[in-house]
Structure formats: structure tokens, C-alpha cells
Amino acid sequence: MAEFNTKSMSYVLRVNGREYPVTDVEPRMLLADILRDTLRLTGTHLGCEHGVCGACTVLVDERPVRSCLMLGVQARGRNIETVEGISDTDSLSPLQEAFWEHHALQCGFCTPGVLMTAQHFLKTHERATRQQVREALSGNLCRCTGYQPIVDAILSLVEDASGPTP
Amino acid sequence: MKPAPFDYIVPQSLEEALGLLHDLIAQGVDVKVIAGGQSLMPLMNMRLATPAALIDLESLSGELAYIEEGNGLLRVGPLTPHYRLEESPVIARACPIITEAEALIGHPQIRSRGTIGGSLSHADPSAELPLIWTLLEGRAILATKTGQRVLRPQEFFISYLMTALAPDEIITEVQLPVALEGVGQALEEFSPRHGDFALAAVACQVSLDEAGCLRGARLAVGGAGPTPIDVSEVLEGYRGEAVTEKLALAVANQMVTHLDPPDDLHASREYRLNLVRELGRRAILKSYQRCLRTTDV
Amino acid sequence: MTRLGESTRRVEDPRFLRGQGRFVADIEFLGMLEGMVVRSPHAHARIGRINAAKALRMPGVVAIWTAQDLPRPCPIIPPRLSSTPELQLALQPVLAETIVRYVGEPVALVVATNRYVAEDAAALIEVEYQPLPVVGEMGDGAVNDPVNDPLHPGMSDNVIYRRRFVKGDVETVLQSAPHRLSLNFQVQRHSGVPLETRGLVARPIEDRIEVYGPTKVVHFNRSVLAQLLGWPIERIRFIEPDVGGGFGIRGEFYPEDFLIPFAALKLRCPVRWIEDRREHLMSSNHSRQQDHSVQVGFSDEGRLLALCDTIWVDSGAYVRTHGVTVPELTQAMLPGPYDWPALDIAVNVCLTNKTPTGTYRGPGRFEGTFVRERTLDAIANELGLDPIRVRRVNLIPPEKLPYSNGLTALGQEVVFDSGDYQAALDRALMEMNYTGFPDRRRESAKLGRLRGFGVACFVEKSGLGPWETARIALLGDGKVACFSGLAALGQGTETMLAQIVASNLAMDMEDVLVVHGDTDSVPTGHGTFASRGAVVGGTAAYRAAEVLKDRIIRVGAQALEAHPDDMVLKESAVFVRGVPAKKISFAAIWAEADRLGIELDVEERFEAQHMTYPYGVHCAEMEIDPLTGEFRVLRYGVAYDVGRAINPALVQGQIVGGVAQGIGGAWLEELAYDSEGQLLSASLMDYLLPGAPEVPDVEVWLTEDAPAPSNPLGTKGSGEGGVVGVAPALANAIVSALGISDQVACQLPLTPERVRTWVQLRKEGGL
Numbered sequence A: 001m002a003e004f005n006t007k008s009m010s011y012v013l014r015v016n017g018r019e020y021p022v023t024d025v026e027p028r029m030l031l032a033d034i035l036r037d038t039l040r041l042t043g044t045h046l047g048c049e050h051g052v053c054g055a056c057t058v059l060v061d062e063r064p065v066r067s068c069l070m071l072g073v074q075a076r077g078r079n080i081e082t083v084e085g086i087s088d089t090d091s092l093s094p095l096q097e098a099f100w101e102h103h104a105l106q107c108g109f110c111t112p113g114v115l116m117t118a119q120h121f122l123k124t125h126e127r128a129t130r131q132q133v134r135e136a137l138s139g140n141l142c143r144c145t146g147y148q149p150i151v152d153a154i155l156s157l158v159e160d161a162s163g164p165t166p
Numbered sequence B: 001m002k003p004a005p006f007d008y009i010v011p012q013s014l015e016e017a018l019g020l021l022h023d024l025i026a027q028g029v030d031v032k033v034i035a036g037g038q039s040l041m042p043l044m045n046m047r048l049a050t051p052a053a054l055i056d057l058e059s060l061s062g063e064l065a066y067i068e069e070g071n072g073l074l075r076v077g078p079l080t081p082h083y084r085l086e087e088s089p090v091i092a093r094a095c096p097i098i099t100e101a102e103a104l105i106g107h108p109q110i111r112s113r114g115t116i117g118g119s120l121s122h123a124d125p126s127a128e129l130p131l132i133w134t135l136l137e138g139r140a141i142l143a144t145k146t147g148q149r150v151l152r153p154q155e156f157f158i159s160y161l162m163t164a165l166a167p168d169e170i171i172t173e174v175q176l177p178v179a180l181e182g183v184g185q186a187l188e189e190f191s192p193r194h195g196d197f198a199l200a201a202v203a204c205q206v207s208l209d210e211a212g213c214l215r216g217a218r219l220a221v222g223g224a225g226p227t228p229i230d231v232s233e234v235l236e237g238y239r240g241e242a243v244t245e246k247l248a249l250a251v252a253n254q255m256v257t258h259l260d261p262p263d264d265l266h267a268s269r270e271y272r273l274n275l276v277r278e279l280g281r282r283a284i285l286k287s288y289q290r291c292l293r294t295t296d297v
Numbered sequence C: 001m002t003r004l005g006e007s008t009r010r011v012e013d014p015r016f017l018r019g020q021g022r023f024v025a026d027i028e029f030l031g032m033l034e035g036m037v038v039r040s041p042h043a044h045a046r047i048g049r050i051n052a053a054k055a056l057r058m059p060g061v062v063a064i065w066t067a068q069d070l071p072r073p074c075p076i077i078p079p080r081l082s083s084t085p086e087l088q089l090a091l092q093p094v095l096a097e098t099i100v101r102y103v104g105e106p107v108a109l110v111v112a113t114n115r116y117v118a119e120d121a122a123a124l125i126e127v128e129y130q131p132l133p134v135v136g137e138m139g140d141g142a143v144n145d146p147v148n149d150p151l152h153p154g155m156s157d158n159v160i161y162r163r164r165f166v167k168g169d170v171e172t173v174l175q176s177a178p179h180r181l182s183l184n185f186q187v188q189r190h191s192g193v194p195l196e197t198r199g200l201v202a203r204p205i206e207d208r209i210e211v212y213g214p215t216k217v218v219h220f221n222r223s224v225l226a227q228l229l230g231w232p233i234e235r236i237r238f239i240e241p242d243v244g245g246g247f248g249i250r251g252e253f254y255p256e257d258f259l260i261p262f263a264a265l266k267l268r269c270p271v272r273w274i275e276d277r278r279e280h281l282m283s284s285n286h287s288r289q290q291d292h293s294v295q296v297g298f299s300d301e302g303r304l305l306a307l308c309d310t311i312w313v314d315s316g317a318y319v320r321t322h323g324v325t326v327p328e329l330t331q332a333m334l335p336g337p338y339d340w341p342a343l344d345i346a347v348n349v350c351l352t353n354k355t356p357t358g359t360y361r362g363p364g365r366f367e368g369t370f371v372r373e374r375t376l377d378a379i380a381n382e383l384g385l386d387p388i389r390v391r392r393v394n395l396i397p398p399e400k401l402p403y404s405n406g407l408t409a410l411g412q413e414v415v416f417d418s419g420d421y422q423a424a425l426d427r428a429l430m431e432m433n434y435t436g437f438p439d440r441r442r443e444s445a446k447l448g449r450l451r452g453f454g455v456a457c458f459v460e461k462s463g464l465g466p467w468e469t470a471r472i473a474l475l476g477d478g479k480v481a482c483f484s485g486l487a488a489l490g491q492g493t494e495t496m497l498a499q500i501v502a503s504n505l506a507m508d509m510e511d512v513l514v515v516h517g518d519t520d521s522v523p524t525g526h527g528t529f530a531s532r533g534a535v536v537g538g539t540a541a542y543r544a545a546e547v548l549k550d551r552i553i554r555v556g557a558q559a560l561e562a563h564p565d566d567m568v569l570k571e572s573a574v575f576v577r578g579v580p581a582k583k584i585s586f587a588a589i590w591a592e593a594d595r596l597g598i599e600l601d602v603e604e605r606f607e608a609q610h611m612t613y614p615y616g617v618h619c620a621e622m623e624i625d626p627l628t629g630e631f632r633v634l635r636y637g638v639a640y641d642v643g644r645a646i647n648p649a650l651v652q653g654q655i656v657g658g659v660a661q662g663i664g665g666a667w668l669e670e671l672a673y674d675s676e677g678q679l680l681s682a683s684l685m686d687y688l689l690p691g692a693p694e695v696p697d698v699e700v701w702l703t704e705d706a707p708a709p710s711n712p713l714g715t716k717g718s719g720e721g722g723v724v725g726v727a728p729a730l731a732n733a734i735v736s737a738l739g740i741s742d743q744v745a746c747q748l749p750l751t752p753e754r755v756r757t758w759v760q761l762r763k764e765g766g767l
Ligand SMILES: Cc1cc2nc3c(=O)[nH]c(=O)nc-3n(C[C@H](O)[C@H](O)[C@H](O)COP(=O)(O)OP(=O)(O)OC[C@H]3O[C@@H](n4cnc5c(N)ncnc54)[C@H](O)[C@@H]3O)c2cc1C
Pocket: A050, A051, A052, B032, B033, B034, B035, B036, B037, B038, B039, B040, B041, B042, B078, B079, B104, B105, B106, B107, B110, B113, B114, B115, B116, B117, B118, B119, B121, B122, B126, B127, B128, B129, B165, B169, B170, B171, B172, B195, B196, B197, B198
């Protein structure tokens, strides 16, 4: 039988390998808001709430997804990864280190979303051109860095397949 | 920017989804289905759409997300997300223009969740999949609780963001002809930024006869009117002729006489026509060259 | 040990990389409620009855305020900079009382349990509006058209401010000049649009209130809130959280900066307000919209003789905190790095029914640099000269510095302090291999593409005073705390200060704790704007570190029984020169000083008498597809003299990021309105920010040829030079590609559609 949910519902979300109970929330709650306000995982940011800026990017079953265009309830049974899960140790992951080294962030507001997109890109690419990296980042706006250091940071972790610059 | 309240319904089967849709509509409930949510959710967040009930089709992915090829037909489940089309070897072989198009649709994050069924149903005249579906004269199977019908693009698209879908109807399959050996396809589009909806787009498919002259000819334009527009007749007029720069230009010039795009924030009518002309020329030549590459003329 | 001039990593980054930044929306207190502003859907209308009864009955809705429910008279936001009596007539109330004057103007405040419920409630509030005629355009139409009644009582027309500056007998010079050109320019409305929208959390505690979210000018804004609430400032604590970009628009005092603390105090509980993106685009400061009518006279060799410019500035519906800063800066910086014998520059500031405006990174210079540098290329074109040559004959030579252009900006005479403008141009052209351009152009032509090369020279201002203080204290564990009145909006302020202090005290910057943006910890300060952070706040920290260093040495000398002159600082310890075994750590110094009663907690204040003027050159090389008007930037470079770079990587980051914003303003971004005053670009689908594929790689050639004479670090600001030259560099490259000039590429943004139109003109011109 179909499941009907009206005013409030409870479910479990699996985030960064941990199960979190989400109790008594309305079905309309966006995944981003559930992560931020209910689970207090505030690393995932909201910059537009209409799918353009990418600040809310998280991984759902290893794919990058806008958490502002997904309901929390739609993430039941999925594997969600957020910026908080990139490194569970004291040290930073190689990706985070590369961002630090290359000055790939300024205000840091876009950074969590950019990192999640980059995680996916690195998993699926061993080599890449600058252009490919730029296109992969097209769904993550950054207003501070001009992207160049972000591209440099990501390229430092793959084999650079770009030809010589003109 | 948060959605208004709604009842959230997860059906267990297509049959059940259709039944619920039917019943709720009959009760006068403003109900909508949601697939990937990549068009509907922005509208809901902005409260430009405020459905009272939402039937989430995602639970039907087992049933309705597939890519199958057989008997010259490509059959795609409506819930197939963009990224699966993008990565599918079957698509790359049977309908390479879709592979080409997918790279231009939004961004990786959008392609993770947006679906082909949602894309057709949303009916943005600039969207790539509606354009390709129009170009190839595909079919869509639409189902209600009581029955099914099959529509062609010209019947399906009515106007800007408007389709022939009845409120209690769901697309249950999208069909496209498999590109035959020797066919060349190309998509040319122009958008302000990478991943934006195109200001204008032209898709073309050609095949050649033994003499290397034009035989099959399909041509369609996106972003230049309320729906994707099939202008194949223009190209058909040149059947049997050699595909040259001159022909491409002539077709492109003729093509725009069939169009009446609006002015909007991002482009004037004039400029859109200019783009269509240029993109048309390129698409024709590119599909021709791709033809040459695959045929041993 | 950290050094000055080293490209160290930033101390801020690890927390952001782990998702542990603490932005205002991340702050939560028990029992916190959510505020939401109900905004006008009309550009100009009289407010009738407001009925909130239905909304108030909704579960979860706690309170609703309209202007009628506020203290009387309705609080009005005072200006922070550049005000005149006339401007006072057009200040904005925190809620519209009888008339709304732009789409997005606050009309009511809803407080509810969360944003979802607040939006449900907002939809139920009924407001009657009687529409009034809309003043949509500035300029003569807005003034002379009888339909356009003044927008505010007491004004005689909608031109709220006029200022004219004349040097020399411009009319006569123009009459007698061998050549004259008339050009019209338009810069479109756009703005900073940081990735984080604005937000606030206000929390009453006993008889005080804490406000989280202010930035940029925290201390000033606290005094404004104190004034509007009628409270002493000590009872208000402002705390700056992490901030997702400012760019001029964030951190000014907006209506919400009163409304949210007010609501929190009334309800006696914490209230949060987070602007959504649509609200942001229609309510945060807009900027940049200007029209210029230029007449320029010049000689056969391209020597500039006179410039006459009439500038119209569309200021929107109210005068906000910046007063007329942008118009003044436009005027004062318009002459740029050139020696103009005669100038006549008039600005007219006009009110319209649009969102009010303020500063956006490079205010007045983005606009003015575009107008001036485009004009120089038009002159070159008219004379058939190389645009570089026209610049060379007119750049102010080093021996003429310091050079006053006679104008004033931000209350100071513009005196270019140091530099070699010619050298910067040479460097840029050499790096770009300008001499090879004709060959490259031919290669492109073979492929049917038009190749162009454009330059833009600029001078920037930085280091606005009046002063900044820094307090530096050695802590018991041997670390150092640095308290600064600066704000941090993503530029790396913490790193900059830590680096200055650490390098002075020969320690690691990780051991310097920077405290800023909390009015309880740092009682005074002027904040971060106008590229002043490193110059003024950095110098204050430098001075304080010097003083602390002296004291540390004194204590060390006593403890080690050696002469102070023989002391060396290394790795957070004091050594006797040549005797590595004789040392005392900073932690031990602290204990020793405590015993001796020597204060290791010092405060210094740096007064910046004059601004300092960095300068540089932007270069762009591009290819245009003549059939679509699409252009591709093939190379982009900026030569920039910062005086002295404290951290070159940070400076580079500022320039590259600035160029990306310049690209947006030059090519993509526009806050467009229809004739009803409706904002057409109210989402990021329609307001086009440049993404990674749109921004080219930017080469930056930093030089340190001309240290600022006015501060011991020799540093000049670097926040704005990246943005100011992009529009003219791109426009001139387009002009170079097309080979025509007059009235081409004089309007921004340089959309492919416009470029395509200019390509057509070129054809009609028979070229
Ligand atoms: C930033 C951004 C950029 C984008 N750029 C592009 C682009 O360049 N090109 C492009 O083509 N698209 C673009 N999109 C849209 C994207 O392709 C969407 O995935 C697609 O338009 C809708 O698919 P969906 O599955 O998300 O549908 P949903 O959003 O779930 O639904 C859309 C509509 O279709 C209806 N619907 C969905 N499935 C069915 C069905 N099976 N039967 C009947 N009705 C159904 C829904 O009720 C709704 O009305 C972009 C989206 C975003 C947010």
C-alpha cells in the first residue's frame, strides 16, 4: 500500500556512515534543512535554494546532488555524504590539503559544495584537462576565488591531460 | 524559499500511482507527480507551484528506469536519470545525439536526479531532450488508471511549459527510433553560460544515398518558440542534393522564416533568429560530416 | 617561523575545509524563532489597509509587526558616509509606512517557529496597495517629465545631488582642440551578490542584546542600533561570525538590522533572520548603474587636452548608508593615471523606483575606468594610432609624483603617492607578448575569427583612515593574541594580521590568535572596506607588535642577564646572540614579566592621514566568433603594484577573484527592470553569475616597485584592482577585433548579442 504522510513524519537518514533518527518533521522539509537544522550538520550551505549555486551539494549514493532540490524524506535508505564526512581523522584528506595549499577558498561559503563535487569528479577521473575540471565545476558558483585556484587544487590530484597553454 | 505544505505519497507500483492520481484528482485535490524534482522543486521552493499532494515516482524506479533497445526502437523508462543516459553505451550507439546533449544539460548535480520523463513533461522549449525527441519523431506512452495512449511530439507539446498530459496521466515510456547505420546526428546550441538552458538550439539528423547526396533529413529547433519546432520539411526539400556549405546556408535561411521567437530578458527575437540560422548551418554540416565518417560512400 | 612577504597557507582554511565554519545561519540558540520580512510587490504604491489577522491565527506564528506597530516616529536609517542635508530627505525607514518605493521594500515582519511557517504566514497577510506612477529611468526624463513627481516629500525633483568639478577653461580648450570626440557610455545595474545571503541572529540576555551577523563596520553599526533603540552602546554586543563574502554590499545597516534585534527584544527570545536569494537580489544594495556623456579634446599625437563628462547615477528609491560615496568616487577617480590639463566632471544623482544602491567592490572605479579607458581607445582609433601609444604620451610620469588631480574623494584630496605607471604598462605588454599580436591576429583570421587585444590602465585608492587600533598581548602559554577592529569577510584578514604579528615576533603564525569583530573584546574599530584592512589595520598591528617586541626583549635581557642589544627573537623565544644555550621561551617571559610587573599587553593606533594609491594594467586577448558574437578570452593578465605584499598568495587571490567579478559585470550580470519597476532578474537563473567555465585563467604580475610612503609596511590595498579594469580591457579587445570604435562597446554588459550587433555595424561600415 502506498505510504501517505501529511503533517509530520519520522525516518532515519544515513549520513557519513552514521544513522540519524529524524523525528516528527514535515515531509516538505528539504534535505538541506534536515541536515542543517535537524541533524546540526551545518557544513552544507544554502546559497540560492533553487538549484543554481551548488553550495548545498552533497553526495547521495556517490552522486553529487542538490540538497535544496531534494526532500529529506527522499533521502531515506540512501547513503548521504557531506563535507563533515570527508575526513574523520585529525588530519585533512588529500583533497582538503590540496585546497589549503592552493588557496582554493576565501570566504569558504562555497567550499563544502565544491569539495563534494570534487570528490565525485576525482572518483570518476584519473586524468583530466583544465577544461574538464572547469566544466565539472559549472554547477558550483564561487564569488571569491575566480575558480582558478580550485581548478589548480583539483588538477594537482589527477594526471593533467591539458595540452600546453596557448 | 521553502515549499508550501503538501501530503507526500509514495506509491508501491505504477498501477497504484495511477489509481491514486485518479482518485485524488476526482476529489478535486491539486496533486502532482514528482520525478527527479530538478524542475518542480525550484518552482515549489519559490512557491510558484503549491501542490496539495505530491506523488513521488522515485519508488517506481525499479519498474520505470530502464534503457532498452530492440527492433529498431529505443525504449527508455521515464524515471531514467540524465546521468544514466549520459553514461549508457546503448545510448551512445543507438542515439549518440543524446550522449552529446547530456553533457550540455545543467550540471553534474542536476543530471544525477533529473529524468527524461520529467524533462519531457516539464516541456521547456529550450530543453535538449524535448528537442531531440521532436527531431527523431519519438513516441511517448501516456497512461491513466483507465488506459494508455501513444503521442507524438507534435501532439504532446502544446505551448511553453504546457503539454497534452492530463492531470491524472503519467508518461510511462519514452520511445525513440534507433539511429541506423550511416546516419549522422548533431546538436548545436548556444547558451549564455555552460549548463544554462539554451538561447537557441538546433538538432539535425541526415543520411546519404549511394551518391553521397541527402536522403534522410530531420531538423528541429529549440528555444525559438513555445515548443520545440520540427522544421524537417525545409531540409527535405533538398533531398538528392549534395550537402554543401551553400545548401546548409540556404536551409538555415529558409528555416528561420518558419519561426517566431519572442523577445525576452536574455535575447531579442532578432538575435535568436540569427543564432538559429548559424546553429542550423553548423548542425547540418556537422551531421553530414558525421555521416561521412560512418558510411563508406 | 612566519615571514612577511611569504605566501603562507591561511589560518582560516582548515575549519572551512572541514565544514566547521560558523556562518550566521549556522548559529542556533534554544527557543530561537525565525523572522521573515514581508516585502512590497509594487515599485511605487500607497499602502492601504494591512490585515494580518488570518496569518496571526496560524499555529507557529508568534508575532507580526507593521510600521504602525513600531515606535513613533518610524526609525530611519542614518547615512554612514558622504551625506548632505538634501540627502536626509530620502533616507529609508525600517518599514514602509504609507508609501512603498521599490519592489522588495520591507512592509512587515513575521516571526514564527521556523522559515517554512513564516512563509506560510506571509502568504496570508493581506496588504492593500494603490499603485502610483513609476519613475523607471534616470536622466532628463526623470527630471523634466511632469509625471515624475518627486519620490520624497520636500524634494524639488528627483535629482537629489549634484556636484561639478572644473579645472581649467574646459570650454575654450575643447573649442580649440585639434580633435574632439563625443561618446556616450552606459554601465548596467549589478551588484556584489556574495554567495552567502545576509542574515542576523539577535539574542537578548538580561539587560543586553547580542547580535550575530554584523560585519564590515561592526562598531559603527552598533552605534546606529543604539541610537535607533535609544540604548547605550554598552548594552549591545555585536559579534561577527564567519562571513560568506561582502564585496561592499554586506555589513551596511539595513532595515533588518533594526527589525530583528527589535523583535528579539520585544519577544524576549533569540530571533534569527536569513535572507533568501530572491530577497537578496531585490533588497540588498544594488550598484553601478550610470550613464556618461563624454566630450574629449586631444592633439594630433593623442595628447589629452580636456575632458568633459556629465554623469547620471541611478541611486534607486532611497539614499542608503553610503550617501553619495559612489558618485563622488566616480568623479574623483575618473581622470585615472593620466595628466589632464583641463577637466569638467559633473555628477547628478537621481532617485528612481528601484532597489536603493551602495558600493560594490571598486565603486566608481569600475564605472569610471571603463569610461576613461574606452575613451582612450576611441581617441587612438580616431587618430589611427596604437592605443598603447596614446597611453604612453599621457601617463603621469614618476617624476611628477606625488600628483594631485585636484579632486576630492571620501573627504580627501586625491594625491597619487608613488608609482611608475609606464613601467607597469611595459611589464604587462612584455608578458602578453604584445609585439607578437599581429601575427596571432592573422592566424585567427585564417579560421574566420576576429582576434583582439585590449588594455586598461588604472589607479586605485586604498587605505582609508581615519585610524585603526590593534592590541597585542603575550599569553601565559607563550602564544600571542591580536585584537583588531577590522572585519573579516573572506579576504584572509586573520592570516594577514597573524602573519604581520608572527613575523615581527619571530614566531609561527599558528601561535597568533586573532580576535576581531566582537565589540566586547575589541571596543573600537572602523572595520574593513575600501581596501583599508592591510594598510591601516595591518600597520596598527605591525606597530603594536614592535612595541611588544621591545618589551619582550627588555624582560628577556633582565632574565638572561644580558644587554637588550644582544637579544634575538627566534621560534617564540629570546636568545642571547651567539649563545644558543642562553634562551628563555615566550611562556617563561610571560611569567617573568608578571613577576616584574611589566605589562605585555600593548595597544597601538595607526592614523592614516592619506590614502595610498596602487595601480596597474589589465590586458585581454580574445577571439570573437563573428557569426554569433560569442567571444573567448584567450589570455588575461593583470600587472599590479601593491607597494609591498604581506602575503603574495592572498594578493593574487584578491586579483584573480576580482577579475572574475569584473567578468561578471562586464559580460553577464544585470539587474534588469521592466517599465513597471519589476525586477526581472530576481533569481540566479536570470541573474547570471560567472561559473568556472566562463572565467579564464588569469595571470597576475605582482610588482613591488612603489612602496607606500605613508605606512611602515609600504603596503597598498589589493581588494579592488582586480575588478576595475576588466570591462574596458574586454571592451577594447572587442574594438580591436572589430577594427571600429565609435559608439561600439560603450554599453555594458558586453553580451554576445551586442557584440554581434557591432559586428553587423562593421559590415555595414564596409570594413
Ligand atoms: C540549475 C538547473 C539547470 C538546468 N539546466 C538544464 C538544461 O540546460 N537543459 C535541460 O534540458 N534541463 C535543465 N534543467 C532541468 C532538468 O533537466 C530537469 O531534470 C528536467 O527538466 C525535469 O526532470 P525531473 O525528473 O527533475 O522532473 P520534475 O522536476 O520531477 O518534474 C517536472 C514536471 O514534470 C512532471 N513529471 C515528471 N515526471 C513525469 C512523468 N513521468 N509523467 C508525467 N509527468 C511527469 C512533474 O509533475 C512536473 O510537473 C536544469 C535544472 C536546474 C535546476
